[in-house]
Amino acid sequence: MISIQLPDGSKREFAQPVTVAEVAASIGAGLAKAALAGRVGSGESARLVDTSHLIDADTQLAIVTDKDADGLEVIRHSTAHLLAYAVKELFPEAQVTIGPVIEHGFYYDFAYKRPFTPEDLAAIEKKMAELAKKDEKVVRSVLPRDEAVAYFKGLGEHYKAEIIASIPQGEDVSLYAEGGFTDLCRGPHVPSTGKLKHFKLMKVAGAYWRGDHRNEMLQRVYGTAWASKEDLQKYLFMLEEAEKRDHRKLGRELDLFHIDEHAPGVVFWHPKGWAIWQEVEQAMRRVYRDNGYQEVKGPQLLDKTLWEATGHWDKYRDNMFTTESEKRDYALKPMNCPGHILIFKHGIKSYRDLPLRFGEFGQCHRNEPTGGLHGIMRVRGFTQDDGHIFCTEDQILAECAAFTTLLQKVYKDFGFTEIVYKVATRPEKRIGTDDYWDRTEQILMDSLRQSGVEFQIAHGEGAFYAPKIEYALKDALGREWQCGTIQIDHNMPQRLQAEFVDEDGQRKTPVMLHRAIVGSLERFIGILIEQHAGALPTWLAPVQVVVANITDAQADYVAEIANSLQKQGVRVVSDLRNEKITYKIREHSLQKVPFILVVGDKEKANGAVAVRARGNQDLGVMSLADFSMKLSETIANKL
Secondary structure, three states: OOEEEEOOOEEEOOOOOOEEEHHHHHOOOHHHHOOOOEEOOHHHHHHEEEEOOOOOOOEOOOOOOOOOOOHHHHHHHHHHHHHHHHHHHHHHOOEOOOOEEEOOOOEEEEOOOOOOHHHHHHHHHHHHHHHHHOOOOOEEEEEEEEHHHHHHHHOOHHHHHHHHHOOOOOOOEEEEEEEEHHHHOOOOOOOOOHHEEEEEEEEEEEEEEEOOOOOOOOOOEEEEEEHHHHHHHHHHHHHHHHHHHHHHHHHOOOOOOEEEOOOOOOEOOOOOHHHHHHHHHHHHHHHHHHHHHHHOOOOOOEEEEHHHHOOHHHOOOOOOOOEEEEEEEEOOOOOOOHHHHHHHHOOOOEEOOOOOEEEEEEEEEEEOOHHHOOOOOOOOOEEEEEEEEEOOOOHHHHHHHHHHHHHHHHHHOOOOOOOOEEEEEOOOOOOOOOOHHHHHHHHHHHHHHHHOOEEEEEOOOOOOOOOOEEEEEEOOOOOOOEEEEEEEEOOHHHHOOOOOOOOOOOEEEEEOOOOEEEHHHHHHHHHHHHHOOOOOOOOOOOOOOOEEEEEEHHHHHHHOOOHHHHHOOOOOEEEOOOOOHHHHHHHHHHHOOOOEEOOHHHHHHOOOOEEOOOOOOOEEEHHHHHHHHHHHHHHHHHO
C-alpha cells in the first residue's frame, strides 16, 4: 500500500502507484479539474511535479491549483511555451531559445530574420488563444542528452541543441510536447493548454544570446499571465496607472529635474525639483534633531587603505569610483559608515556617551551599470539620510525597536501607511562566526516582535558583515519599495579599531547600527512623485500657491498677497500674464498646484481672494487672513 498524506493531515492509501491527477480525482471532481501540478515531499525537499507524475512510495502531497503561488508560476511557465508554440506556427523559420518565468509574467527569446512588429505581436497573441482553446494535452518525455541534441538539430533548432549540449554527458533531459510543438524544459507544466486563458503579450526588446554582448542579438517577447480575468485586468490597469505616474514623465512635465548624457546616472535638479528636495531634507533634519541624532558631515574622497581595512576594497571595488593622486589611491565613498567611525574615534568616548547617534545627508557614488540606471530611482550619485548608532550590546534591542517606531511615523507623514518588514539573514559569503549571526539575527526578530509587527525572513539576503531589517513601503498601486533599513554591525568598528571606555575603565568595541529611513533622497522623491501622481501634498509641493489676476488693475494687489504669503514661508508664484483667467487656471491645474487664488476688482476692493483647490474645487471667496489660516493648517497636518 502507498500512503499519501495531504496538507490537512488526512491520509489516502492506494494499492498501486498513482499519479497526482488520480489522487486529486479521489478527493473530488472539482479538485481534479482545478489541479495544475503537485507538490511532493515536505520542507525544503518538497518539489513541484506534473499532474502525470507517478507516486510509488509513501509521501506528502499538496495539489496545486491556480489559487496557489506555485500554480501561478506553472501557468506563466506554460504560457511561455504556448508563446513559443504560436511563434513557430506563424513563423516556422524562427528559432526558439529560452523562456523563463519573471515577476508578473514571462519572456521568450527568439532568433528571427527580421524584428517582430506590433502587428506580429497581435497575431501571435491571437494564435496563442486559438491553441489554448484546442485544449491539447501537455506531455512530458525523457531522452538521453545526446539523443535530445540530435532531435533538436534535426528540427533546425540550433540554440536548443547548444543548450542541451552544455548539460553533462550521460544525463537525461525532459521534453514537453503540446500539439506539434516540443520544447526542452524541466517542468512542471499545466496538464493541457486549455488551462491557459488569461494572458497578454506586452512588448518586444533586444537581448543577446546567453546575455553576452559578443553573441548575436535575439528578440525577447515579454508577456504576462494570470489565474483569472479579473487579476489580468487589475494588473493591466496598474500598468496604465504606473505609466501615468512615471516619475521621469512627470519630472519633464512639471519641470522638476533632468538626466543629461554628460553626467549619466546623476541628477540635474531644477528649481521646483530642488524645492521638493529641500522640503524632504529639512523634514528629515527635524527627525534627526528631535530624536537624539547629531548631524555630521564626512569627506567624499577617502584613501584606499580605509576601504581595505573595512573589506570593501576586496568585496565592493567594482562598484566604486576610484582615482589616484600623488601615487595614492582614493575612492569616492559608496557609503558613509567608515567616515562616521573616524568621527567617533576622534577623542575618547565613554559608556556614558552611548548610545551616540550620528546622522548625515551624505553624498555617495556607486558605479551602477548603464543598463540598470532608471530616472532618479537608480542613479550613480545619490544622497542618503544616513545614520549610525554607536551603542553597547545591551542597548541594541531598544535602539532597533525605537527605530522601527520612528520609521513608521516618518512614512506616515509622507503618506505611506502600509509597510512590509523583512529580516535579511546571513549570506553564503560572509564574515563573522555562526554564533555572531545567530545572536544578531535573533535580536532583529525580537525587536520587530516588540514593535508588534509581522515580518518575513529573507534567507541569505543580509550584508556580508551583518544581518538587517528591510522596511519596504507600499504605494498607492500596491508596489513595494524597499527604502529603510537597520543593520547590526560588530565587524566594521572592530576593523577600524573604534573603542569606548566602559564603567570598569576597560576599552571595548562599540556595536554600530547602520540605519536609514528614506534611504536615497533621489529615489525616495521619485517614489513620492509616483505615489501622488505628481500632485504632492501641499507641504511638499514645489509651488504651494499661485496668485493670478484677471486684469492689470489687480497687479499691485497680487504683489501684496504674494509678499504677505512669502513672509509666512509659503512657496508662492504671481501670474500677471496678459492671458484669460481660464487659461491661467487650466495651466496651473495641469502643474498640480494645490491652491490658485484669483483676484478681480471685487476681491481687491474687499481685501479677499477667490480660492480654487486642486482637483477643480471652488472654495469660494474668503479673506486673505482666513485663507492663510487654512493653508497653515493644511501644511501643519502634512496634507
